[in-house]
Amino acid sequence: VSVLLLILERPILSFLSEDHGPDVSGYYLWTSCTVILTVLQWIPLNFCRLAGRPKIGPIMSAVMAGVSLLSAFALMRPMGLPGIALGNLIGCLCSLVVAILLMRGSLLRFRFTGRPGLRAIFAQGSPFGMDRFYAMLSTYLMNMAVFFSGGPVALAVYGVVQIIRRFSTSLILGSAQTIIPIAGMLNAEKDVVSLNKLLKHALIYGNAAVGALSLLLILFRGGIAALFGLRGGAEADLFRYAIVLCAVCAICIQNTTTFAAWFNASARLGAANALLFLQELCCLCLPAFFLAVFRGGRAVWVAFPISGALALIALALILAFMKRRNPRLTYPFLLDASIVLAGKDLSFSVPQDTGEASKASARVTEFCEESGLTKKQTMLIALSVEEFIVLMINNNPKGGALDITCRLTLSDDAITMRIRNRGRAFDPVAYYREHIAGDFERSLDVIGLKYVAENAALIDYREIFGMNNLLIVISRQTN
Numbered sequence: 001v002s003v004l005l006l007i008l009e010r011p012i013l014s015f016l017s018e019d020h021g022p023d024v025s026g027y028y029l030w031t032s033c034t035v036i037l038t039v040l041q042w043i044p045l046n047f048c049r050l051a052g053r054p055k056i057g058p059i060m061s062a063v064m065a066g067v068s069l070l071s072a073f074a075l076m077r078p079m080g081l082p083g084i085a086l087g088n089l090i091g092c093l094c095s096l097v098v099a100i101l102l103m104r105g106s107l108l109r110f111r112f113t114g115r116p117g118l119r120a121i122f123a124q125g126s127p128f129g130m131d132r133f134y135a136m137l138s139t140y141l142m143n144m145a146v147f148f149s150g151g152p153v154a155l156a157v158y159g160v161v162q163i164i165r166r167f168s169t170s171l172i173l174g175s176a177q178t179i180i181p182i183a184g185m186l187n188a189e190k191d192v193v194s195l196n197k198l199l200k201h202a203l204i205y206g207n208a209a210v211g212a213l214s215l216l217l218i219l220f221r222g223g224i225a226a227l228f229g230l231r232g233g234a235e236a237d238l239f240r241y242a243i244v245l246c247a248v249c250a251i252c253i254q255n256t257t258t259f260a261a262w263f264n265a266s267a268r269l270g271a272a273n274a275l276l277f278l279q280e281l282c283c284l285c286l287p288a289f290f291l292a293v294f295r296g297g298r299a300v301w302v303a304f305p306i307s308g309a310l311a312l313i314a315l316a317l318i319l320a321f322m323k324r325r326n327p328r329l330t331y332p333f334l335l336d337a338s339i340v341l342a343g344k345d346l347s348f349s350v351p352q353d354t355g356e357a358s359k360a361s362a363r364v365t366e367f368c369e370e371s372g373l374t375k376k377q378t379m380l381i382a383l384s385v386e387e388f389i390v391l392m393i394n395n396n397p398k399g400g401a402l403d404i405t406c407r408l409t410l411s412d413d414a415i416t417m418r419i420r421n422r423g424r425a426f427d428p429v430a431y432y433r434e435h436i437a438g439d440f441e442r443s444l445d446v447i448g449l450k451y452v453a454e455n456a457a458l459i460d461y462r463e464i465f466g467m468n469n470l471l472i473v474i475s476r477q478t479n
Contacts, residue, residue: 002036005140016148024152026082027159030089031143035136037092042129044099055465056102057177061170064095072163077229081152084159088166127264127272128177134280141285149292149300150238157238160228161246168213168250175206175254176261181464183265188460188471189418190345190409192335199333202258210254214247242301252308253279256315262333271318275311283310344371344410349403354390360406361386371410373476381408381415381474384448388419388428388470391449395431396423410476414457417472426468427461429453 005012009028044060072087079086139162146158179202186195217224225239256279263272287310288303319332330337346367350356361382368378389404404421419428432449436442443450452459458473 023081030085034089042132058174060095061174065167065170067091067094131276145288145292249304249308256311278314279311283307346408357386357389380451415474425463
Protein backbone atom coordinates (compact mmCIF):
# COMPACT_ATOMS: atom_id res chain seq x y z
CA VAL A 1 0.00 0.00 0.00
CA SER A 2 2.80 2.39 0.92
CA VAL A 3 4.71 1.71 -2.32
CA LEU A 4 1.52 2.25 -4.35
CA LEU A 5 0.84 5.54 -2.56
CA LEU A 6 4.44 6.61 -3.17
CA ILE A 7 4.01 6.00 -6.89
CA LEU A 8 0.76 7.98 -6.86
CA GLU A 9 2.30 10.88 -4.90
CA ARG A 10 1.84 13.58 -7.55
CA PRO A 11 -1.79 12.85 -8.50
CA ILE A 12 -2.77 12.51 -4.83
CA LEU A 13 -1.15 15.81 -3.79
CA SER A 14 -2.49 17.58 -6.88
CA PHE A 15 -6.01 16.34 -6.10
CA LEU A 16 -5.78 17.55 -2.51
CA SER A 17 -4.29 20.94 -3.33
CA GLU A 18 -2.84 22.58 -6.42
CA ASP A 19 -0.58 24.70 -4.22
CA HIS A 20 2.00 22.25 -2.87
CA GLY A 21 5.73 22.74 -2.96
CA PRO A 22 8.83 20.59 -2.32
CA ASP A 23 8.26 20.72 1.45
CA VAL A 24 4.95 18.86 1.13
CA SER A 25 6.51 16.33 -1.29
CA GLY A 26 9.40 15.70 1.11
CA TYR A 27 6.98 15.30 4.02
CA TYR A 28 4.94 12.80 1.96
CA LEU A 29 8.07 10.77 1.07
CA TRP A 30 9.38 10.43 4.63
CA THR A 31 5.90 9.74 6.00
CA SER A 32 5.52 6.87 3.52
CA CYS A 33 8.84 5.38 4.65
CA THR A 34 7.79 5.78 8.29
CA VAL A 35 4.52 3.91 7.89
CA ILE A 36 6.34 0.98 6.23
CA LEU A 37 8.56 0.70 9.34
CA THR A 38 5.50 1.10 11.58
CA VAL A 39 4.01 -2.05 10.07
CA LEU A 40 7.34 -3.90 10.26
CA GLN A 41 7.43 -3.19 14.01
CA TRP A 42 4.72 -5.84 14.40
CA ILE A 43 7.33 -8.58 13.88
CA PRO A 44 9.47 -7.87 16.97
CA LEU A 45 6.46 -6.72 19.01
CA ASN A 46 4.69 -10.05 18.44
CA PHE A 47 7.83 -12.17 18.66
CA CYS A 48 8.91 -10.71 22.02
CA ARG A 49 5.60 -11.92 23.52
CA LEU A 50 6.03 -15.40 22.02
CA ALA A 51 9.62 -15.65 23.26
CA GLY A 52 8.62 -14.63 26.78
CA ARG A 53 10.25 -11.17 26.57
CA PRO A 54 7.27 -8.83 27.02
CA LYS A 55 9.39 -6.03 28.48
CA ILE A 56 10.86 -5.41 25.00
CA GLY A 57 7.53 -3.97 23.78
CA PRO A 58 7.51 -1.01 26.21
CA ILE A 59 11.23 -0.43 25.54
CA MET A 60 10.51 -0.24 21.80
CA SER A 61 7.68 2.20 22.37
CA ALA A 62 9.80 4.41 24.64
CA VAL A 63 12.75 4.47 22.20
CA MET A 64 10.47 5.26 19.26
CA ALA A 65 8.72 8.10 21.08
CA GLY A 66 11.85 9.62 22.59
CA VAL A 67 14.01 9.47 19.48
CA SER A 68 11.18 10.71 17.24
CA LEU A 69 10.62 13.69 19.52
CA LEU A 70 14.30 14.65 19.71
CA SER A 71 15.00 14.01 16.01
CA ALA A 72 11.99 16.02 14.84
CA PHE A 73 12.92 18.87 17.18
CA ALA A 74 16.48 18.91 15.81
CA LEU A 75 15.51 18.57 12.13
CA MET A 76 12.46 20.79 11.95
CA ARG A 77 14.35 24.09 12.08
CA PRO A 78 16.88 23.37 9.29
CA MET A 79 14.57 21.22 7.11
CA GLY A 80 11.10 22.54 7.84
CA LEU A 81 8.10 20.28 7.20
CA PRO A 82 10.10 17.25 5.88
CA GLY A 83 12.18 17.31 9.09
CA ILE A 84 9.12 16.38 11.16
CA ALA A 85 8.44 13.25 9.08
CA LEU A 86 12.15 12.35 8.95
CA GLY A 87 12.30 12.57 12.75
CA ASN A 88 9.45 10.07 12.97
CA LEU A 89 11.27 7.77 10.56
CA ILE A 90 14.49 7.88 12.62
CA GLY A 91 12.51 7.05 15.78
CA CYS A 92 10.84 4.02 14.14
CA LEU A 93 14.15 2.78 12.74
CA CYS A 94 15.95 3.10 16.09
CA SER A 95 13.19 1.21 17.92
CA LEU A 96 13.37 -1.59 15.35
CA VAL A 97 17.16 -1.87 15.71
CA VAL A 98 16.97 -1.83 19.53
CA ALA A 99 14.34 -4.60 19.53
CA ILE A 100 16.39 -6.84 17.23
CA LEU A 101 19.53 -6.31 19.37
CA LEU A 102 17.62 -7.14 22.57
CA MET A 103 16.09 -10.26 21.02
CA ARG A 104 19.14 -11.64 19.23
CA GLY A 105 19.60 -14.48 21.78
CA SER A 106 15.91 -15.40 21.73
CA LEU A 107 15.87 -15.32 17.92
CA LEU A 108 18.61 -17.95 17.78
CA ARG A 109 16.90 -20.22 20.34
CA PHE A 110 13.34 -19.87 19.05
CA ARG A 111 11.87 -22.81 17.13
CA PHE A 112 8.62 -22.82 15.16
CA THR A 113 6.26 -25.75 15.75
CA GLY A 114 5.08 -26.24 12.18
CA ARG A 115 2.03 -24.88 10.39
CA PRO A 116 -0.38 -25.07 13.36
CA GLY A 117 2.13 -23.09 15.44
CA LEU A 118 2.54 -20.54 12.67
CA ARG A 119 -1.24 -20.13 12.37
CA ALA A 120 -1.46 -19.59 16.13
CA ILE A 121 1.28 -16.95 15.95
CA PHE A 122 -0.59 -14.98 13.29
CA ALA A 123 -3.94 -15.42 15.05
CA GLN A 124 -2.65 -14.23 18.43
CA GLY A 125 -0.66 -11.44 16.80
CA SER A 126 -3.45 -10.30 14.50
CA PRO A 127 -5.08 -7.62 16.69
CA PHE A 128 -1.98 -5.52 17.30
CA GLY A 129 -0.46 -6.58 13.97
CA MET A 130 -3.50 -5.29 12.12
CA ASP A 131 -3.44 -2.27 14.42
CA ARG A 132 -0.10 -1.35 12.80
CA PHE A 133 -1.79 -1.63 9.39
CA TYR A 134 -4.75 0.48 10.49
CA ALA A 135 -2.34 3.06 11.93
CA MET A 136 -0.53 3.16 8.58
CA LEU A 137 -3.76 3.80 6.64
CA SER A 138 -4.93 6.27 9.27
CA THR A 139 -1.65 8.23 8.97
CA TYR A 140 -2.13 8.63 5.22
CA LEU A 141 -5.81 9.46 5.42
CA MET A 142 -5.47 11.97 8.27
CA ASN A 143 -2.59 13.74 6.51
CA MET A 144 -4.78 13.98 3.41
CA ALA A 145 -7.79 15.29 5.35
CA VAL A 146 -5.71 17.89 7.22
CA PHE A 147 -3.90 19.03 4.04
CA PHE A 148 -7.19 19.23 2.14
CA SER A 149 -8.84 21.39 4.81
CA GLY A 150 -5.93 23.59 5.91
CA GLY A 151 -3.07 23.38 3.43
CA PRO A 152 0.68 23.35 4.33
CA VAL A 153 0.16 25.31 7.58
CA ALA A 154 -2.27 22.71 8.95
CA LEU A 155 0.00 19.90 7.72
CA ALA A 156 2.97 21.36 9.65
CA VAL A 157 0.84 21.56 12.80
CA TYR A 158 -0.42 18.01 12.27
CA GLY A 159 3.17 16.78 11.92
CA VAL A 160 4.08 18.20 15.34
CA VAL A 161 0.82 16.92 16.86
CA GLN A 162 1.59 13.45 15.47
CA ILE A 163 4.98 13.41 17.21
CA ILE A 164 3.36 14.28 20.52
CA ARG A 165 0.54 11.79 19.89
CA ARG A 166 3.19 9.16 19.18
CA PHE A 167 4.66 9.88 22.60
CA SER A 168 1.29 9.42 24.37
CA THR A 169 0.41 6.42 22.18
CA SER A 170 3.71 4.74 23.12
CA LEU A 171 2.72 5.07 26.77
CA ILE A 172 -0.69 3.54 26.02
CA LEU A 173 0.65 0.72 23.82
CA GLY A 174 3.50 0.03 26.25
CA SER A 175 1.11 -0.59 29.14
CA ALA A 176 -1.24 -2.61 26.90
CA GLN A 177 1.57 -4.81 25.57
CA THR A 178 2.80 -5.39 29.11
CA ILE A 179 -0.49 -6.81 30.37
CA ILE A 180 -1.01 -9.21 27.43
CA PRO A 181 1.39 -11.99 28.58
CA ILE A 182 0.46 -11.61 32.26
CA ALA A 183 -3.28 -11.54 31.57
CA GLY A 184 -2.93 -14.48 29.15
CA MET A 185 -1.15 -16.51 31.82
CA LEU A 186 -3.73 -15.68 34.52
CA ASN A 187 -6.56 -16.43 32.10
CA ALA A 188 -5.14 -19.88 31.37
CA GLU A 189 -4.97 -20.49 35.13
CA LYS A 190 -8.60 -19.32 35.54
CA ASP A 191 -7.33 -16.96 38.26
CA VAL A 192 -10.21 -14.47 38.05
CA VAL A 193 -9.31 -12.73 41.34
CA SER A 194 -5.80 -11.82 40.16
CA LEU A 195 -7.12 -10.98 36.68
CA ASN A 196 -9.70 -8.59 38.07
CA LYS A 197 -7.02 -6.89 40.17
CA LEU A 198 -4.56 -6.69 37.23
CA LEU A 199 -7.09 -5.17 34.81
CA LYS A 200 -8.35 -2.67 37.40
CA HIS A 201 -4.80 -1.55 38.12
CA ALA A 202 -4.03 -1.31 34.38
CA LEU A 203 -7.01 0.99 33.89
CA ILE A 204 -6.42 3.08 37.03
CA TYR A 205 -2.68 3.63 36.58
CA GLY A 206 -2.92 3.85 32.80
CA ASN A 207 -5.60 6.53 32.99
CA ALA A 208 -3.68 8.37 35.70
CA ALA A 209 -0.48 8.42 33.59
CA VAL A 210 -2.20 9.40 30.34
CA GLY A 211 -4.40 11.91 32.17
CA ALA A 212 -1.35 13.56 33.77
CA LEU A 213 0.43 13.70 30.40
CA SER A 214 -2.67 15.16 28.71
CA LEU A 215 -3.00 17.80 31.43
CA LEU A 216 0.66 18.82 31.00
CA LEU A 217 0.21 19.08 27.23
CA ILE A 218 -2.82 21.34 27.69
CA LEU A 219 -1.16 23.53 30.34
CA PHE A 220 2.11 23.98 28.44
CA ARG A 221 0.76 23.96 24.87
CA GLY A 222 2.05 27.47 24.22
CA GLY A 223 5.60 26.59 25.29
CA ILE A 224 5.53 23.37 23.22
CA ALA A 225 4.46 25.34 20.14
CA ALA A 226 7.35 27.78 20.63
CA LEU A 227 9.77 24.88 21.22
CA PHE A 228 8.96 23.44 17.80
CA GLY A 229 9.25 26.81 16.12
CA LEU A 230 5.49 27.34 15.66
CA ARG A 231 5.78 31.03 16.48
CA GLY A 232 3.59 32.40 13.68
CA GLY A 233 0.12 33.47 14.73
CA ALA A 234 -1.82 31.00 12.55
CA GLU A 235 0.41 27.97 13.26
CA ALA A 236 0.67 28.60 17.00
CA ASP A 237 -3.06 29.23 17.42
CA LEU A 238 -3.96 26.12 15.44
CA PHE A 239 -1.51 23.99 17.45
CA ARG A 240 -2.87 25.21 20.79
CA TYR A 241 -6.40 24.37 19.60
CA ALA A 242 -5.47 20.96 18.15
CA ILE A 243 -3.40 19.68 21.07
CA VAL A 244 -6.30 20.12 23.52
CA LEU A 245 -8.59 17.98 21.36
CA CYS A 246 -5.90 15.31 20.88
CA ALA A 247 -5.21 15.21 24.64
CA VAL A 248 -8.90 14.47 25.31
CA CYS A 249 -8.81 11.71 22.67
CA ALA A 250 -5.76 10.08 24.32
CA ILE A 251 -7.66 9.47 27.57
CA CYS A 252 -10.45 7.66 25.69
CA ILE A 253 -7.99 5.60 23.66
CA GLN A 254 -6.17 4.47 26.83
CA ASN A 255 -9.31 2.61 27.95
CA THR A 256 -10.20 1.03 24.60
CA THR A 257 -6.59 -0.09 23.97
CA THR A 258 -6.39 -1.71 27.41
CA PHE A 259 -9.58 -3.67 26.70
CA ALA A 260 -8.26 -4.63 23.23
CA ALA A 261 -5.13 -6.03 24.91
CA TRP A 262 -7.31 -7.99 27.36
CA PHE A 263 -9.43 -9.37 24.51
CA ASN A 264 -6.20 -10.39 22.76
CA ALA A 265 -4.87 -12.13 25.88
CA SER A 266 -8.14 -13.99 26.52
CA ALA A 267 -8.32 -15.23 22.89
CA ARG A 268 -11.33 -13.04 22.03
CA LEU A 269 -9.55 -12.14 18.81
CA GLY A 270 -12.66 -11.08 16.89
CA ALA A 271 -13.54 -8.50 19.55
CA ALA A 272 -9.93 -7.25 19.73
CA ASN A 273 -9.66 -6.89 15.95
CA ALA A 274 -13.05 -5.17 15.66
CA LEU A 275 -12.29 -2.70 18.44
CA LEU A 276 -8.88 -1.70 17.06
CA PHE A 277 -10.27 -1.43 13.50
CA LEU A 278 -12.99 0.94 14.70
CA GLN A 279 -10.65 2.87 16.97
CA GLU A 280 -7.76 3.42 14.55
CA LEU A 281 -9.58 3.72 11.25
CA CYS A 282 -13.36 4.14 11.12
CA CYS A 283 -14.01 6.30 14.20
CA LEU A 284 -11.20 8.72 13.31
CA CYS A 285 -10.90 8.90 9.52
CA LEU A 286 -14.58 8.94 8.57
CA PRO A 287 -15.48 11.91 10.82
CA ALA A 288 -12.24 13.66 9.76
CA PHE A 289 -13.06 13.44 6.04
CA PHE A 290 -16.68 14.42 6.63
CA LEU A 291 -15.61 17.52 8.58
CA ALA A 292 -12.82 18.35 6.10
CA VAL A 293 -15.19 18.25 3.11
CA PHE A 294 -18.30 19.85 4.64
CA ARG A 295 -16.89 22.17 7.28
CA GLY A 296 -13.20 22.70 6.44
CA GLY A 297 -10.69 24.74 8.43
CA ARG A 298 -10.34 23.86 12.09
CA ALA A 299 -13.34 21.52 12.14
CA VAL A 300 -11.23 18.54 11.03
CA TRP A 301 -9.48 18.50 14.43
CA VAL A 302 -12.79 17.84 16.21
CA ALA A 303 -12.54 14.32 14.70
CA PHE A 304 -10.05 13.39 17.44
CA PRO A 305 -12.35 13.68 20.49
CA ILE A 306 -15.21 12.35 18.35
CA SER A 307 -13.13 9.25 17.55
CA GLY A 308 -12.36 8.70 21.24
CA ALA A 309 -16.05 8.93 22.17
CA LEU A 310 -17.11 6.64 19.31
CA ALA A 311 -14.44 4.08 20.30
CA LEU A 312 -15.77 4.06 23.87
CA ILE A 313 -19.32 3.56 22.56
CA ALA A 314 -18.08 0.69 20.36
CA LEU A 315 -16.38 -0.87 23.39
CA ALA A 316 -19.58 -0.59 25.46
CA LEU A 317 -21.59 -2.28 22.69
CA ILE A 318 -19.04 -5.11 22.34
CA LEU A 319 -19.07 -5.71 26.12
CA ALA A 320 -22.89 -5.66 26.23
CA PHE A 321 -23.11 -8.13 23.32
CA MET A 322 -20.63 -10.57 24.91
CA LYS A 323 -22.29 -10.27 28.32
CA ARG A 324 -25.68 -11.00 26.75
CA ARG A 325 -24.29 -14.11 25.04
CA ASN A 326 -22.94 -15.40 28.35
CA PRO A 327 -24.76 -13.87 31.38
CA ARG A 328 -22.43 -15.77 33.73
CA LEU A 329 -19.56 -13.37 32.86
CA THR A 330 -18.86 -10.39 35.10
CA TYR A 331 -19.01 -6.82 33.78
CA PRO A 332 -16.91 -5.11 32.47
CA PHE A 333 -13.99 -7.56 32.28
CA LEU A 334 -16.09 -10.59 31.22
CA LEU A 335 -14.58 -12.95 33.77
CA ASP A 336 -16.10 -16.32 34.68
CA ALA A 337 -16.19 -16.31 38.48
CA SER A 338 -18.25 -19.52 38.78
CA ILE A 339 -15.23 -21.62 39.86
CA VAL A 340 -14.32 -19.21 42.67
CA LEU A 341 -17.95 -18.89 43.79
CA ALA A 342 -18.25 -22.68 43.91
CA GLY A 343 -15.17 -22.84 46.17
CA LYS A 344 -13.27 -25.05 43.72
CA ASP A 345 -9.97 -23.24 43.98
CA LEU A 346 -7.13 -23.22 46.51
CA SER A 347 -4.32 -20.66 46.78
CA PHE A 348 -1.44 -20.53 49.25
CA SER A 349 2.21 -19.52 49.63
CA VAL A 350 5.15 -21.59 50.84
CA PRO A 351 8.32 -20.09 52.40
CA GLN A 352 11.77 -21.00 51.06
CA ASP A 353 12.06 -24.05 53.25
CA THR A 354 11.85 -27.64 52.02
CA GLY A 355 10.29 -28.62 55.35
CA GLU A 356 7.20 -26.59 54.43
CA ALA A 357 6.60 -28.69 51.30
CA SER A 358 4.92 -31.48 53.29
CA LYS A 359 2.49 -28.96 54.84
CA ALA A 360 1.59 -27.77 51.33
CA SER A 361 1.00 -31.39 50.32
CA ALA A 362 -1.37 -31.85 53.27
CA ARG A 363 -3.41 -28.77 52.27
CA VAL A 364 -3.67 -30.04 48.69
CA THR A 365 -4.75 -33.49 49.90
CA GLU A 366 -7.52 -32.01 52.05
CA PHE A 367 -8.73 -29.79 49.19
CA CYS A 368 -8.76 -32.63 46.63
CA GLU A 369 -10.63 -34.97 48.98
CA GLU A 370 -13.28 -32.31 49.68
CA SER A 371 -13.64 -31.70 45.94
CA GLY A 372 -14.39 -35.35 45.18
CA LEU A 373 -11.22 -36.46 43.40
CA THR A 374 -10.29 -40.15 43.49
CA LYS A 375 -7.81 -41.30 46.13
CA LYS A 376 -5.19 -42.04 43.47
CA GLN A 377 -5.52 -38.61 41.85
CA THR A 378 -5.46 -36.91 45.24
CA MET A 379 -2.28 -38.71 46.27
CA LEU A 380 -0.44 -38.06 42.97
CA ILE A 381 -1.40 -34.37 42.75
CA ALA A 382 -0.44 -33.75 46.39
CA LEU A 383 2.88 -35.52 45.81
CA SER A 384 3.55 -33.57 42.62
CA VAL A 385 3.00 -30.22 44.37
CA GLU A 386 5.38 -31.24 47.17
CA GLU A 387 8.02 -32.44 44.69
CA PHE A 388 7.73 -29.31 42.55
CA ILE A 389 8.25 -27.09 45.59
CA VAL A 390 11.30 -29.04 46.78
CA LEU A 391 12.82 -29.07 43.29
CA MET A 392 12.30 -25.32 42.80
CA ILE A 393 13.85 -24.47 46.16
CA ASN A 394 16.85 -26.79 45.68
CA ASN A 395 17.60 -25.46 42.19
CA ASN A 396 17.61 -21.77 43.06
CA PRO A 397 20.53 -19.98 44.73
CA LYS A 398 20.10 -19.15 48.41
CA GLY A 399 17.85 -16.16 48.79
CA GLY A 400 16.95 -16.29 45.10
CA ALA A 401 13.59 -18.01 45.51
CA LEU A 402 11.24 -16.08 47.75
CA ASP A 403 7.83 -17.46 48.68
CA ILE A 404 6.50 -20.03 46.20
CA THR A 405 2.81 -19.47 45.42
CA CYS A 406 0.61 -22.39 44.44
CA ARG A 407 -2.91 -22.47 43.06
CA LEU A 408 -5.22 -25.37 42.25
CA THR A 409 -8.46 -24.97 40.30
CA LEU A 410 -10.98 -27.74 39.67
CA SER A 411 -13.48 -27.55 36.84
CA ASP A 412 -15.85 -30.25 35.63
CA ASP A 413 -13.31 -31.65 33.18
CA ALA A 414 -9.83 -30.55 34.32
CA ILE A 415 -7.45 -29.97 37.21
CA THR A 416 -5.33 -26.84 36.77
CA MET A 417 -2.16 -26.33 38.81
CA ARG A 418 -0.11 -23.16 38.87
CA ILE A 419 3.21 -22.87 40.71
CA ARG A 420 5.08 -19.58 40.69
CA ASN A 421 8.23 -18.17 42.27
CA ARG A 422 10.68 -15.35 41.78
CA GLY A 423 14.26 -16.40 41.15
CA ARG A 424 16.48 -17.54 38.32
CA ALA A 425 14.75 -19.11 35.31
CA PHE A 426 14.00 -22.76 36.10
CA ASP A 427 11.53 -25.18 34.49
CA PRO A 428 11.05 -28.15 36.88
CA VAL A 429 9.32 -30.39 34.30
CA ALA A 430 12.11 -29.86 31.76
CA TYR A 431 14.65 -30.54 34.52
CA TYR A 432 12.84 -33.79 35.41
CA ARG A 433 12.79 -34.96 31.80
CA GLU A 434 16.45 -34.11 31.26
CA HIS A 435 18.04 -35.25 34.55
CA ILE A 436 15.67 -37.66 36.32
CA ALA A 437 13.32 -39.45 33.88
CA GLY A 438 16.11 -41.60 32.40
CA ASP A 439 17.29 -42.76 35.84
CA PHE A 440 14.89 -45.48 37.06
CA GLU A 441 15.90 -45.31 40.73
CA ARG A 442 15.71 -41.48 40.93
CA SER A 443 12.36 -41.42 39.12
CA LEU A 444 10.88 -43.69 41.84
CA ASP A 445 11.51 -40.87 44.35
CA VAL A 446 9.40 -38.39 42.36
CA ILE A 447 6.21 -40.30 41.50
CA GLY A 448 4.14 -37.10 41.39
CA LEU A 449 6.50 -35.44 38.89
CA LYS A 450 6.44 -38.58 36.75
CA TYR A 451 2.62 -38.61 36.81
CA VAL A 452 2.45 -34.97 35.70
CA ALA A 453 5.10 -35.30 32.98
CA GLU A 454 3.40 -38.34 31.46
CA ASN A 455 -0.30 -37.44 31.85
CA ALA A 456 -0.71 -33.67 31.70
CA ALA A 457 -2.79 -32.34 28.79
CA LEU A 458 -0.85 -29.07 28.99
CA ILE A 459 2.48 -28.10 30.54
CA ASP A 460 3.41 -24.46 30.01
CA TYR A 461 6.47 -22.82 31.56
CA ARG A 462 7.13 -19.10 31.13
CA GLU A 463 9.57 -16.67 32.69
CA ILE A 464 7.89 -13.25 32.74
CA PHE A 465 9.45 -10.17 34.38
CA GLY A 466 11.76 -12.34 36.52
CA MET A 467 8.91 -14.63 37.63
CA ASN A 468 8.89 -18.40 36.98
CA ASN A 469 5.38 -19.53 36.03
CA LEU A 470 4.51 -23.20 35.62
CA LEU A 471 1.01 -24.07 34.43
CA ILE A 472 -0.21 -27.69 34.33
CA VAL A 473 -3.61 -28.93 33.18
CA ILE A 474 -4.64 -32.56 33.81
CA SER A 475 -7.88 -34.09 32.59
CA ARG A 476 -10.11 -35.40 35.37
CA GLN A 477 -10.59 -38.55 33.28
CA THR A 478 -6.88 -39.37 33.65
CA ASN A 479 -6.24 -42.19 36.11
